[in-house]
Amino acid sequence: MDTTQRTDQQRSADRRRRELLEAADRVVLRDGPQASMNAIAAEAGITKPILYRHFGDKGGLYAALAKRHTDALLDSLRAALDAPADRRERVESTLDTYLAAIEARPQVYRFLMHPAEGGQVGDQGFDVGKHSAPLLRRMGEELATVIEERLDLGPGSQQLARVWGHGIVGMMHAAGDWWLGERPCSRAELVRSLADLLWGRLAAAGDKMGGPGF
Amino acid sequence: MDTTQRTDQQRSADRRRRELLEAADRVVLRDGPQASMNAIAAEAGITKPILYRHFGDKGGLYAALAKRHTDALLDSLRAALDAPADRRERVESTLDTYLAAIEARPQVYRFLMHPAEGGQVGDQGFDVGKHSAPLLRRMGEELATVIEERLDLGPGSQQLARVWGHGIVGMMHAAGDWWLGERPCSRAELVRSLADLLWGRLAAAGDKMGGPGF
Protein backbone atom coordinates (compact mmCIF):
# COMPACT_ATOMS: atom_id res chain seq x y z
CA MET A 1 0.00 0.00 0.00
CA ASP A 2 3.00 2.30 0.18
CA THR A 3 2.45 4.94 -2.44
CA THR A 4 6.20 5.41 -3.00
CA GLN A 5 6.58 1.85 -4.00
CA ARG A 6 3.56 2.03 -6.26
CA THR A 7 4.98 5.09 -7.92
CA ASP A 8 8.27 3.31 -8.47
CA GLN A 9 6.50 0.42 -10.06
CA GLN A 10 4.42 2.66 -12.19
CA ARG A 11 7.37 4.67 -13.36
CA SER A 12 9.18 1.52 -14.25
CA ALA A 13 6.15 0.23 -16.12
CA ASP A 14 5.84 3.51 -17.95
CA ARG A 15 9.46 3.44 -18.99
CA ARG A 16 9.06 -0.10 -20.21
CA ARG A 17 5.96 0.92 -22.06
CA ARG A 18 7.79 3.69 -23.81
CA GLU A 19 10.63 1.36 -24.76
CA LEU A 20 8.18 -1.08 -26.20
CA LEU A 21 6.43 1.63 -28.14
CA GLU A 22 9.71 2.80 -29.60
CA ALA A 23 10.61 -0.71 -30.63
CA ALA A 24 7.19 -1.11 -32.19
CA ASP A 25 7.74 2.16 -33.95
CA ARG A 26 10.96 0.95 -35.50
CA VAL A 27 9.32 -2.25 -36.69
CA VAL A 28 6.29 -0.51 -38.12
CA LEU A 29 8.56 1.93 -39.87
CA ARG A 30 10.43 -0.99 -41.38
CA ASP A 31 7.68 -3.51 -42.08
CA GLY A 32 4.63 -1.33 -42.50
CA PRO A 33 1.27 -1.90 -40.85
CA GLN A 34 1.66 -5.65 -41.31
CA ALA A 35 4.26 -5.73 -38.57
CA SER A 36 3.59 -8.78 -36.46
CA MET A 37 3.54 -8.94 -32.71
CA ASN A 38 6.33 -11.47 -32.88
CA ALA A 39 8.51 -9.12 -34.85
CA ILE A 40 7.82 -6.24 -32.49
CA ALA A 41 8.55 -8.38 -29.46
CA ALA A 42 11.79 -9.57 -31.03
CA GLU A 43 12.82 -6.00 -31.83
CA ALA A 44 12.16 -5.04 -28.22
CA GLY A 45 14.23 -7.98 -27.07
CA ILE A 46 11.40 -9.70 -25.24
CA THR A 47 8.59 -12.10 -26.03
CA LYS A 48 4.97 -11.75 -26.97
CA PRO A 49 3.15 -12.19 -23.66
CA ILE A 50 4.85 -9.09 -22.29
CA LEU A 51 3.47 -7.04 -25.13
CA TYR A 52 0.04 -8.43 -24.41
CA ARG A 53 0.35 -7.67 -20.71
CA HIS A 54 1.14 -4.06 -21.53
CA PHE A 55 -1.26 -3.38 -24.36
CA GLY A 56 -3.99 -5.97 -24.12
CA ASP A 57 -4.08 -6.87 -27.76
CA LYS A 58 -2.75 -5.78 -31.09
CA GLY A 59 -5.38 -3.10 -31.35
CA GLY A 60 -4.26 -1.65 -28.04
CA LEU A 61 -0.66 -1.46 -29.11
CA TYR A 62 -1.57 0.04 -32.45
CA ALA A 63 -3.85 2.54 -30.79
CA ALA A 64 -1.12 3.61 -28.41
CA LEU A 65 1.34 3.86 -31.26
CA ALA A 66 -1.09 5.80 -33.40
CA LYS A 67 -1.89 8.19 -30.60
CA ARG A 68 1.72 9.33 -30.36
CA HIS A 69 2.03 10.12 -34.02
CA THR A 70 -1.44 11.54 -34.25
CA ASP A 71 -0.81 13.86 -31.33
CA ALA A 72 2.45 15.01 -32.83
CA LEU A 73 0.93 15.70 -36.23
CA LEU A 74 -2.08 17.42 -34.72
CA ASP A 75 0.23 19.69 -32.75
CA SER A 76 2.01 20.91 -35.84
CA LEU A 77 -1.28 21.32 -37.66
CA ARG A 78 -2.66 23.39 -34.81
CA ALA A 79 0.43 25.54 -34.92
CA ALA A 80 -0.04 26.18 -38.64
CA LEU A 81 -3.71 26.83 -38.12
CA ASP A 82 -3.07 29.30 -35.31
CA ALA A 83 -0.35 31.31 -36.98
CA PRO A 84 -0.97 35.06 -37.20
CA ALA A 85 -1.77 35.43 -40.88
CA ASP A 86 -4.80 35.82 -43.07
CA ARG A 87 -7.11 32.94 -43.69
CA ARG A 88 -5.82 31.87 -47.04
CA GLU A 89 -2.27 31.85 -45.80
CA ARG A 90 -3.21 29.79 -42.77
CA VAL A 91 -5.11 27.28 -44.86
CA GLU A 92 -2.23 26.89 -47.25
CA SER A 93 0.27 26.54 -44.47
CA THR A 94 -1.85 23.88 -42.78
CA LEU A 95 -2.24 21.93 -45.98
CA ASP A 96 1.48 22.17 -46.57
CA THR A 97 2.28 21.02 -43.07
CA TYR A 98 0.14 17.95 -43.50
CA LEU A 99 1.55 17.13 -46.90
CA ALA A 100 5.10 17.63 -45.73
CA ALA A 101 4.47 15.22 -42.88
CA ILE A 102 3.10 12.44 -45.03
CA GLU A 103 5.81 13.05 -47.56
CA ALA A 104 8.54 12.82 -44.96
CA ARG A 105 7.37 9.56 -43.38
CA PRO A 106 5.05 7.69 -45.68
CA GLN A 107 5.31 4.48 -43.68
CA VAL A 108 4.03 6.15 -40.58
CA TYR A 109 1.36 7.79 -42.64
CA ARG A 110 0.22 4.52 -44.10
CA PHE A 111 0.16 2.97 -40.67
CA LEU A 112 -1.98 5.76 -39.31
CA MET A 113 -4.45 5.55 -42.14
CA HIS A 114 -4.81 1.79 -42.20
CA PRO A 115 -4.43 0.68 -38.62
CA ALA A 116 -4.32 -3.11 -38.33
CA GLU A 117 -7.75 -3.83 -39.78
CA GLY A 118 -6.94 -7.52 -39.39
CA GLY A 119 -8.04 -9.66 -36.51
CA GLN A 120 -10.07 -12.70 -37.32
CA VAL A 121 -11.94 -12.89 -34.06
CA GLY A 122 -14.63 -10.71 -32.60
CA ASP A 123 -15.80 -7.73 -34.62
CA GLN A 124 -18.92 -9.61 -35.48
CA GLY A 125 -20.94 -6.50 -34.73
CA PHE A 126 -19.01 -4.87 -37.48
CA ASP A 127 -19.19 -1.28 -36.32
CA VAL A 128 -20.32 0.36 -39.46
CA GLY A 129 -19.06 3.87 -39.53
CA LYS A 130 -16.15 4.88 -37.28
CA HIS A 131 -14.00 2.57 -39.32
CA SER A 132 -12.15 5.44 -40.76
CA ALA A 133 -8.72 6.06 -39.38
CA PRO A 134 -8.89 7.77 -36.00
CA LEU A 135 -6.44 10.33 -37.30
CA LEU A 136 -8.93 11.48 -39.91
CA ARG A 137 -11.71 11.74 -37.37
CA ARG A 138 -9.60 13.67 -34.92
CA MET A 139 -8.35 16.05 -37.58
CA GLY A 140 -11.89 16.56 -38.77
CA GLU A 141 -13.20 17.37 -35.33
CA GLU A 142 -10.25 19.59 -34.58
CA LEU A 143 -10.71 21.56 -37.74
CA ALA A 144 -14.42 21.79 -37.06
CA THR A 145 -13.88 23.45 -33.71
CA VAL A 146 -11.41 25.89 -35.21
CA ILE A 147 -13.84 26.78 -37.96
CA GLU A 148 -16.69 27.16 -35.57
CA GLU A 149 -14.58 29.34 -33.25
CA ARG A 150 -13.24 31.60 -35.92
CA LEU A 151 -15.85 31.92 -38.58
CA ASP A 152 -19.21 33.58 -38.52
CA LEU A 153 -21.45 31.14 -40.34
CA GLY A 154 -24.86 32.21 -39.23
CA PRO A 155 -27.51 29.77 -38.02
CA GLY A 156 -26.63 26.10 -37.92
CA SER A 157 -22.99 27.05 -37.75
CA GLN A 158 -22.05 24.14 -35.52
CA GLN A 159 -23.36 21.51 -37.87
CA LEU A 160 -21.91 23.27 -40.85
CA ALA A 161 -18.52 23.57 -39.23
CA ARG A 162 -18.37 19.88 -38.50
CA VAL A 163 -19.37 18.90 -42.02
CA TRP A 164 -16.76 21.24 -43.38
CA GLY A 165 -14.11 20.05 -40.96
CA HIS A 166 -14.49 16.45 -41.99
CA GLY A 167 -14.94 17.35 -45.61
CA ILE A 168 -11.85 19.48 -45.84
CA VAL A 169 -9.77 16.93 -44.01
CA GLY A 170 -11.01 14.27 -46.38
CA MET A 171 -10.14 16.42 -49.35
CA MET A 172 -6.66 16.94 -48.00
CA HIS A 173 -6.29 13.28 -47.25
CA ALA A 174 -7.43 11.93 -50.59
CA ALA A 175 -5.53 14.47 -52.60
CA GLY A 176 -2.44 13.85 -50.50
CA ASP A 177 -2.73 10.12 -50.89
CA TRP A 178 -3.08 10.36 -54.62
CA TRP A 179 -0.26 12.88 -54.86
CA LEU A 180 2.03 10.73 -52.78
CA GLY A 181 1.48 7.84 -55.15
CA GLU A 182 1.83 9.64 -58.44
CA ARG A 183 3.76 12.79 -57.67
CA PRO A 184 2.15 14.63 -60.52
CA CYS A 185 3.26 18.02 -59.30
CA SER A 186 5.14 19.83 -56.61
CA ARG A 187 3.82 20.18 -53.10
CA ALA A 188 3.39 23.89 -53.52
CA GLU A 189 1.29 23.46 -56.64
CA LEU A 190 -0.89 20.93 -54.91
CA VAL A 191 -1.40 23.27 -51.98
CA ARG A 192 -2.34 26.11 -54.30
CA SER A 193 -4.78 23.98 -56.25
CA LEU A 194 -6.52 22.73 -53.14
CA ALA A 195 -6.75 26.17 -51.65
CA ASP A 196 -8.20 27.41 -54.92
CA LEU A 197 -10.80 24.70 -54.73
CA LEU A 198 -11.73 25.75 -51.22
CA TRP A 199 -11.86 29.33 -52.38
CA GLY A 200 -14.68 28.62 -54.74
CA ARG A 201 -12.89 28.51 -58.06
CA LEU A 202 -14.96 25.48 -58.97
CA ALA A 203 -18.17 27.46 -58.86
CA ALA A 204 -16.59 30.49 -60.47
CA ALA A 205 -15.12 28.68 -63.44
CA GLY A 206 -16.78 29.19 -66.79
CA ASP A 207 -18.32 26.46 -68.87
CA LYS A 208 -16.28 25.07 -71.69
CA MET A 209 -18.06 25.53 -74.97
CA GLY A 210 -18.61 22.64 -77.34
CA GLY A 211 -19.39 20.22 -74.57
CA PRO A 212 -21.89 17.46 -75.16
CA GLY A 213 -25.54 18.43 -75.10
CA PHE A 214 -26.37 21.68 -73.46
CA MET B 1 -9.61 -26.92 -81.12
CA ASP B 2 -13.33 -26.72 -81.69
CA THR B 3 -14.40 -23.22 -80.81
CA THR B 4 -17.86 -24.34 -79.81
CA GLN B 5 -16.44 -26.57 -77.15
CA ARG B 6 -14.18 -23.88 -75.90
CA THR B 7 -17.08 -21.49 -75.73
CA ASP B 8 -19.08 -24.03 -73.81
CA GLN B 9 -16.31 -24.46 -71.33
CA GLN B 10 -15.78 -20.79 -71.02
CA ARG B 11 -19.45 -20.10 -70.56
CA SER B 12 -19.63 -22.73 -67.90
CA ALA B 13 -16.58 -21.25 -66.19
CA ASP B 14 -18.10 -17.80 -66.39
CA ARG B 15 -21.33 -18.96 -64.88
CA ARG B 16 -19.44 -20.66 -62.09
CA ARG B 17 -17.46 -17.53 -61.57
CA ARG B 18 -20.59 -15.47 -61.27
CA GLU B 19 -22.09 -17.93 -58.82
CA LEU B 20 -18.97 -17.77 -56.73
CA LEU B 21 -18.97 -14.01 -56.80
CA GLU B 22 -22.56 -13.92 -55.66
CA ALA B 23 -21.81 -16.28 -52.82
CA ALA B 24 -18.83 -14.15 -51.87
CA ASP B 25 -21.08 -11.15 -52.01
CA ARG B 26 -23.50 -12.67 -49.55
CA VAL B 27 -20.72 -13.58 -47.15
CA VAL B 28 -19.08 -10.19 -47.35
CA LEU B 29 -22.42 -8.59 -46.80
CA ARG B 30 -22.87 -10.73 -43.71
CA ASP B 31 -19.37 -10.88 -42.24
CA GLY B 32 -17.80 -7.70 -43.53
CA PRO B 33 -14.41 -7.42 -45.14
CA GLN B 34 -13.04 -10.04 -42.75
CA ALA B 35 -14.92 -12.75 -44.60
CA SER B 36 -12.61 -15.71 -44.89
CA MET B 37 -12.01 -17.79 -47.96
CA ASN B 38 -13.26 -20.79 -46.06
CA ALA B 39 -16.54 -19.08 -45.28
CA ILE B 40 -17.01 -17.97 -48.87
CA ALA B 41 -16.25 -21.43 -50.17
CA ALA B 42 -18.71 -22.93 -47.70
CA GLU B 43 -21.39 -20.47 -48.73
CA ALA B 44 -20.83 -21.38 -52.35
CA GLY B 45 -21.09 -25.04 -51.42
CA ILE B 46 -17.58 -25.91 -52.51
CA THR B 47 -14.08 -25.87 -51.06
CA LYS B 48 -11.21 -23.47 -51.03
CA PRO B 49 -8.99 -24.70 -53.87
CA ILE B 50 -11.77 -24.02 -56.34
CA LEU B 51 -11.89 -20.43 -55.29
CA TYR B 52 -8.17 -20.22 -55.74
CA ARG B 53 -8.38 -21.79 -59.16
CA HIS B 54 -10.85 -19.13 -60.22
CA PHE B 55 -9.43 -16.03 -58.61
CA GLY B 56 -5.79 -16.76 -57.93
CA ASP B 57 -5.72 -15.42 -54.43
CA LYS B 58 -7.81 -13.49 -51.98
CA GLY B 59 -6.80 -10.24 -53.56
CA GLY B 60 -8.06 -11.46 -56.89
CA LEU B 61 -11.43 -12.43 -55.53
CA TYR B 62 -11.78 -9.17 -53.67
CA ALA B 63 -10.72 -7.22 -56.71
CA ALA B 64 -13.32 -8.97 -58.85
CA LEU B 65 -15.94 -8.42 -56.20
CA ALA B 66 -15.00 -4.79 -55.78
CA LYS B 67 -15.05 -4.19 -59.52
CA ARG B 68 -18.70 -5.17 -59.76
CA HIS B 69 -19.84 -2.80 -57.07
CA THR B 70 -17.49 -0.08 -58.15
CA ASP B 71 -18.70 -0.25 -61.71
CA ALA B 72 -22.31 -0.11 -60.59
CA LEU B 73 -21.75 2.85 -58.33
CA LEU B 74 -19.71 4.68 -60.93
CA ASP B 75 -22.50 4.20 -63.43
CA SER B 76 -25.06 5.88 -61.24
CA LEU B 77 -22.62 8.64 -60.39
CA ARG B 78 -21.97 9.27 -64.05
CA ALA B 79 -25.69 9.45 -64.65
CA ALA B 80 -26.10 12.07 -61.95
CA LEU B 81 -23.10 13.96 -63.23
CA ASP B 82 -24.39 13.96 -66.79
CA ALA B 83 -27.95 15.02 -66.06
CA PRO B 84 -29.16 18.10 -67.90
CA ALA B 85 -29.17 20.67 -65.11
CA ASP B 86 -27.00 23.49 -63.91
CA ARG B 87 -23.73 22.83 -62.22
CA ARG B 88 -24.83 23.23 -58.66
CA GLU B 89 -27.75 20.91 -59.18
CA ARG B 90 -25.57 18.27 -60.79
CA VAL B 91 -23.03 18.47 -57.99
CA GLU B 92 -25.71 18.11 -55.37
CA SER B 93 -27.34 15.24 -57.17
CA THR B 94 -24.03 13.43 -57.50
CA LEU B 95 -23.24 13.89 -53.84
CA ASP B 96 -26.67 12.66 -52.95
CA THR B 97 -26.35 9.61 -55.17
CA TYR B 98 -23.12 8.64 -53.51
CA LEU B 99 -24.45 9.18 -50.02
CA ALA B 100 -27.63 7.28 -50.76
CA ALA B 101 -25.55 4.36 -51.99
CA ILE B 102 -23.36 4.13 -48.92
CA GLU B 103 -26.38 4.62 -46.73
CA ALA B 104 -28.28 1.81 -48.39
CA ARG B 105 -25.53 -0.78 -48.17
CA PRO B 106 -22.94 0.18 -45.60
CA GLN B 107 -21.38 -3.26 -45.52
CA VAL B 108 -20.60 -3.13 -49.19
CA TYR B 109 -19.32 0.37 -48.73
CA ARG B 110 -17.02 -0.68 -45.97
CA PHE B 111 -15.75 -3.53 -48.02
CA LEU B 112 -14.99 -1.30 -50.94
CA MET B 113 -13.13 1.19 -48.82
CA HIS B 114 -11.05 -1.27 -46.87
CA PRO B 115 -10.36 -4.15 -49.20
CA ALA B 116 -8.57 -7.03 -47.51
CA GLU B 117 -5.48 -5.19 -46.38
CA GLY B 118 -4.37 -8.39 -44.69
CA GLY B 119 -1.99 -10.92 -46.08
CA GLN B 120 1.03 -11.98 -44.13
CA VAL B 121 3.22 -12.85 -47.06
CA GLY B 122 4.84 -10.77 -49.72
CA ASP B 123 4.11 -7.04 -49.69
CA GLN B 124 7.62 -6.45 -48.49
CA GLY B 125 8.00 -3.70 -51.07
CA PHE B 126 5.17 -1.98 -49.30
CA ASP B 127 3.82 0.08 -52.15
CA VAL B 128 3.59 3.42 -50.57
CA GLY B 129 0.88 5.38 -52.23
CA LYS B 130 -1.85 3.65 -54.23
CA HIS B 131 -2.95 1.99 -51.00
CA SER B 132 -6.11 3.95 -51.04
CA ALA B 133 -9.23 2.09 -52.05
CA PRO B 134 -9.44 1.62 -55.79
CA LEU B 135 -12.94 2.99 -55.69
CA LEU B 136 -11.67 6.33 -54.44
CA ARG B 137 -9.01 6.46 -57.10
CA ARG B 138 -11.41 5.60 -59.87
CA MET B 139 -13.97 8.11 -58.70
CA GLY B 140 -11.27 10.74 -58.48
CA GLU B 141 -10.03 10.12 -61.98
CA GLU B 142 -13.54 9.97 -63.36
CA LEU B 143 -14.49 13.24 -61.79
CA ALA B 144 -11.24 14.76 -62.99
CA THR B 145 -12.02 13.96 -66.60
CA VAL B 146 -15.51 15.36 -66.27
CA ILE B 147 -14.18 18.55 -64.75
CA GLU B 148 -11.54 18.89 -67.38
CA GLU B 149 -14.06 18.28 -70.13
CA ARG B 150 -16.66 20.67 -68.89
CA LEU B 151 -14.89 23.50 -67.17
CA ASP B 152 -12.71 26.18 -68.58
CA LEU B 153 -9.89 26.43 -66.07
CA GLY B 154 -7.24 28.22 -68.06
CA PRO B 155 -3.60 27.04 -68.16
CA GLY B 156 -2.68 23.94 -66.21
CA SER B 157 -6.27 22.85 -66.35
CA GLN B 158 -5.44 19.18 -66.57
CA GLN B 159 -3.39 19.12 -63.42
CA LEU B 160 -5.89 21.27 -61.64
CA ALA B 161 -8.79 19.06 -62.66
CA ARG B 162 -7.11 15.97 -61.34
CA VAL B 163 -6.27 17.56 -58.02
CA TRP B 164 -9.83 18.75 -57.72
CA GLY B 165 -11.25 15.41 -58.76
CA HIS B 166 -9.41 13.55 -56.07
CA GLY B 167 -9.92 16.30 -53.55
CA ILE B 168 -13.66 16.51 -54.04
CA VAL B 169 -14.03 12.76 -53.96
CA GLY B 170 -12.04 12.68 -50.74
CA MET B 171 -14.24 15.37 -49.26
CA MET B 172 -17.33 13.41 -50.17
CA HIS B 173 -15.85 10.22 -48.84
CA ALA B 174 -14.70 11.54 -45.49
CA ALA B 175 -17.84 13.52 -44.85
CA GLY B 176 -19.95 10.55 -45.85
CA ASP B 177 -18.03 8.23 -43.63
CA TRP B 178 -18.35 10.50 -40.65
CA TRP B 179 -22.01 11.14 -41.38
CA LEU B 180 -22.74 7.45 -41.69
CA GLY B 181 -21.26 6.87 -38.27
CA GLU B 182 -22.86 9.73 -36.37
CA ARG B 183 -25.89 10.65 -38.40
CA PRO B 184 -25.76 14.22 -37.18
CA CYS B 185 -28.12 15.50 -39.82
CA SER B 186 -30.22 14.52 -42.78
CA ARG B 187 -28.72 13.56 -46.08
CA ALA B 188 -30.11 16.64 -47.74
CA GLU B 189 -28.52 18.91 -45.18
CA LEU B 190 -25.20 17.20 -45.63
CA VAL B 191 -25.43 17.60 -49.38
CA ARG B 192 -26.23 21.26 -49.03
CA SER B 193 -23.38 21.88 -46.62
CA LEU B 194 -20.85 20.18 -48.84
CA ALA B 195 -22.03 21.98 -51.93
CA ASP B 196 -21.80 25.23 -50.00
CA LEU B 197 -18.23 24.39 -49.13
CA LEU B 198 -17.41 23.75 -52.76
CA TRP B 199 -19.12 26.98 -53.67
CA GLY B 200 -16.66 28.99 -51.68
CA ARG B 201 -18.65 29.81 -48.60
CA LEU B 202 -15.56 29.08 -46.54
CA ALA B 203 -13.65 31.91 -48.13
CA ALA B 204 -16.64 34.21 -48.11
CA ALA B 205 -17.52 33.80 -44.45
CA GLY B 206 -16.77 36.65 -42.12
CA ASP B 207 -14.43 36.50 -39.17
CA LYS B 208 -15.97 36.04 -35.80
CA MET B 209 -15.12 38.89 -33.50
CA GLY B 210 -13.64 38.31 -30.06
CA GLY B 211 -11.42 35.52 -31.24
CA PRO B 212 -8.06 34.94 -29.62
CA GLY B 213 -5.25 37.26 -30.62
CA PHE B 214 -5.72 39.14 -33.79
Next chain:
DNA sequence: ACGTGCGTGTTACTAGCGGTAACCCTAGTT
Protein backbone atom coordinates in the same frame (compact mmCIF):
# COMPACT_ATOMS: atom_id res chain seq x y z
C1' DA C 1 16.03 -18.48 8.68
C1' DC C 2 12.05 -19.55 6.29
C1' DG C 3 8.17 -19.59 3.50
C1' DT C 4 4.99 -16.52 0.76
C1' DG C 5 3.46 -13.73 -2.37
C1' DC C 6 4.13 -10.78 -6.42
C1' DG C 7 6.08 -9.02 -10.56
C1' DT C 8 8.65 -10.40 -14.63
C1' DG C 9 9.84 -13.46 -17.95
C1' DT C 10 9.71 -17.69 -20.66
C1' DT C 11 8.12 -21.94 -23.27
C1' DA C 12 4.70 -24.20 -25.43
C1' DC C 13 0.41 -24.31 -26.92
C1' DT C 14 -4.50 -23.32 -29.40
C1' DA C 15 -7.38 -21.92 -33.13
C1' DG C 16 -7.76 -19.96 -37.38
C1' DC C 17 -5.98 -17.79 -41.41
C1' DG C 18 -4.24 -17.77 -46.64
C1' DG C 19 -2.48 -20.84 -49.77
C1' DT C 20 -1.10 -25.39 -52.05
C1' DA C 21 0.25 -30.26 -53.19
C1' DA C 22 -1.48 -34.43 -53.96
C1' DC C 23 -4.93 -37.35 -54.80
C1' DC C 24 -9.73 -38.91 -56.74
C1' DC C 25 -13.39 -39.58 -59.53
C1' DT C 26 -16.24 -39.08 -63.42
C1' DA C 27 -16.99 -38.06 -68.37
C1' DG C 28 -15.72 -38.26 -72.95
C1' DT C 29 -12.34 -39.64 -76.65
C1' DT C 30 -9.74 -42.93 -79.28
Next chain:
DNA sequence: AACTAGGGTTACCGCTAGTAACACGCACGT
Protein backbone atom coordinates in the same frame (compact mmCIF):
# COMPACT_ATOMS: atom_id res chain seq x y z
C1' DA D 1 -11.11 -51.26 -72.87
C1' DA D 2 -7.62 -47.89 -71.90
C1' DC D 3 -6.42 -43.12 -71.33
C1' DT D 4 -6.68 -38.43 -70.63
C1' DA D 5 -8.81 -33.84 -68.86
C1' DG D 6 -11.33 -31.11 -65.59
C1' DG D 7 -13.73 -30.37 -61.45
C1' DG D 8 -13.51 -31.59 -56.68
C1' DT D 9 -11.71 -32.96 -52.07
C1' DT D 10 -8.55 -34.08 -48.21
C1' DA D 11 -4.80 -32.98 -45.80
C1' DC D 12 -1.26 -30.32 -45.18
C1' DC D 13 2.30 -25.90 -44.61
C1' DG D 14 3.68 -21.74 -42.50
C1' DC D 15 2.05 -18.01 -40.58
C1' DT D 16 -0.74 -15.14 -37.43
C1' DA D 17 -3.04 -13.35 -32.78
C1' DG D 18 -3.62 -14.63 -28.40
C1' DT D 19 -3.08 -17.48 -23.90
C1' DA D 20 -2.18 -20.92 -20.25
C1' DA D 21 1.11 -22.66 -17.41
C1' DC D 22 5.33 -22.80 -15.58
C1' DA D 23 9.99 -20.64 -13.60
C1' DC D 24 13.02 -17.16 -11.57
C1' DG D 25 14.02 -13.27 -8.25
C1' DC D 26 13.16 -10.17 -4.71
C1' DA D 27 10.82 -7.95 -1.05
C1' DC D 28 8.02 -9.06 2.82
C1' DG D 29 5.92 -10.99 7.64
C1' DT D 30 6.53 -14.40 11.10
